[in-house]
Amino acid sequence: MTLSAQQFNKIAMKEDLLKLESKFDLLDEKFSRFIDSVDGLVYMTHNLQCEFAANQSAHDRFESRLNSVKGELHLTPIF
Numbered sequence: 001m002t003l004s005a006q007q008f009n010k011i012a013m014k015e016d017l018l019k020l021e022s023k024f025d026l027l028d029e030k031f032s033r034f035i036d037s038v039d040g041l042v043y044m045t046h047n048l049q050c051e052f053a054a055n056q057s058a059h060d061r062f063e064s065r066l067n068s069v070k071g072e073l074h075l076t077p078i079f
Helices: 005-009 014-073
Strands: none
Touching: none
16 A cells, blocks of 8 residues: 555654653643642542531530420520
């Protein structure tokens, strides 16, 4: 099979492949930093969710204690 001049000019040379490889290395580095950033955000979000759950649990405990005290003291709501 013979190649035309146009087809021959489209063949990748070694220098072209080296340039492409360096671009892939750069993209790999950027992608790695992106994944690290996303991991950091996931960690922060998880911590916030844990804190929200702990706060809600504490509020529920306080409310049950207040209702218990209110019942024992026979207090009526002000409004």
